Amino acid sequence: MVSFKSLPEEELFLAGSTACQGCPASLALRIAFKALGSNTILLVVASCTSVLQGSYPHSAINLPLMNAAFATGGATASGVVAGIKALVKRGELEEEPTVLMWAGDGGTYDIGIQALSGAAERxxxxxxxxxxxxxxxNTGTQRSGATPIGAWTTTTPGGKVQHRKDIAQIMIAHRIPYVATASLAYPLDFYQKMLKAREIRGTKYIELLAPCPPGWKFPSSKMIEVSRMAVQCGMWLLYEHEDGENRFTGATKRMIEGKVKKKPVVDYLEVQGRFKQVLASPEGKEAERMLEEDVSESIRRLHGWVPEYI
Ligand SMILES: Cc1ncc(C[n+]2csc(CCOP(=O)(O)OP(=O)(O)O)c2C)c(N)n1
Ligand code: SF4
Ligand SMILES: [Mg+2]
Structure with a gap:
């Protein structure tokens, strides 16, 4: 059983990063590195993580690190993994390192999807x-394929009108051995999913909701609270997909089993400035209804039906 006390003390994400206060990406890196350990190679595509790592020789990342072009996440990983295998074959490397590609939603849902799909298929x-x-x-809050309905960005000034993609389902359709979602409000759940991914061979896809204080317009001290509210209202479902089965985990499992009551999506929307405009507009109620329907649709897709108490 994993507990906070049992986590490795070694810090591979060091002090002195250039991230904003309350940055979800930097906390997530810290937890991920604890799970994977020092025999890890980190690959990063253009994103806030390219910047928050700091600049050489003052990097906050105490691991071998390669920064790559925005669209190339999956292809970069395939190249690095092939290089590692060649070194092992030639007897120049004894223990294969874990290869971790770290990308934002823009680098995954949009510009990086073909490279990711290719790596998964290979x-x-x-x-x-x-x-x-x-x-x-990183470029000042533009919409992505992951932006939910109603959210303000600089390119959706009146609130986004389209649905977000369900990329975890797209990855499941590649029949890779492990897909999981995680939240910083449940760090041990995230840690355990990273540990599990380290032990499985093949392509593993983990997606973490990363509430960004400046972009979502909430105080940096509320980053964990907003992460928790996303799970409690069902806008972010925690689950794993393994051996062809979906399995809800943690707080989402308790919600699906009826042990805790689902909270209304509007509670989650109201703590973020990016929904302020749409909630105050005549379309506000419709956006709220569409997001509740989005939650039901996601549960239906994973579970087959939506329990009546949700
Ligand atoms: C081909 C290309 N187009 C645009 C950019 C500029 N750019 C750098 S980071 C970034 C945004 C990345 O968004 P996301 O992947 O969601 O990561 P986040 O910034 O949110 O951490 C963009 C557009 C780039 N580096 N390369
Ligand atoms: S803008 Fe958001 S994701 Fe980027 S460094 Fe700041 S808090 Fe982190
Ligand atoms: Mg992003």
């Missing part, structure tokens, strides 16, 4: 983590 042995802050935050 069964490249690596872990792909998408930290999903539901927008292109």
């Amino acid at each position: 069964e490249t042995d690596f872990i792909y983590v998408c930290y999903n802050n539901e927008m292109y935050s």
Whole structure:
């Protein structure tokens, strides 16, 4: 049983990063590194993580690190993994490192989807983590395929009108051995999913909701609270997909089993400035209804039906 006390003390994400206060990506990196350990190679595509790592020789990341072009996440990983295998074959490397690709939602849902799909189809042995802050935050908050209905971004000034993609389902359709979602409000759940991914061979896809204080417009001290509210209202479902089965985990499992009551989506929307405009508009109620329907549809897709108490 994993507990906070049992986590490794070694810090591979060091102090001195250039992330904003309360940045979800930097906390997520810290937890992921604890799960994977020092024999890990980190690959990063253009995103806030390219910047928050700091600049050489003052990097906050105490691991071998390669920054790659925005669209190339999956292809970069396939190349690095092939290089590792060649070194092992030649007897120049004894223990294969874990390869971790770290990308934002823009680099995953949009520009990186073909490279990711190719790597999954080639069964490249690596872990792909998408930290999903539901927008292109590094370049100043533009919409992405992960942005939910109603959310303000600089390119959706009146609130986005289209549905977000369900990329975890797209990855499941690739028949890769492990797909999981996670939240920073449940760090041990995330840690255990990373540990599990490390032990499985093939392509593993983990997606973490990453509420971004400046982009979502809430105080940085509320980052964990907003992460928790997303799960409690069902806008972010925690689950794993393994051996062809979906399994809800943690707080989502308790909600699906009726042990805790689902909270209304509007509670979650109201703590974020990015929904302020749409909630105050004549379309506000319709956006709220569409997001509740989005939650039901996601549960239906994973579970087959929506329990009546949800
Ligand atoms: C081909 C290309 N187009 C645009 C950019 C500029 N760019 C750098 S990071 C970024 C946004 C990345 O968004 P996301 O993947 O969601 O990561 P986040 O910034 O949210 O961490 C963009 C558009 C780029 N580096 N390369
Ligand atoms: S803009 Fe958001 S994701 Fe980017 S460094 Fe700041 S808090 Fe982190
Ligand atoms: Mg993003």
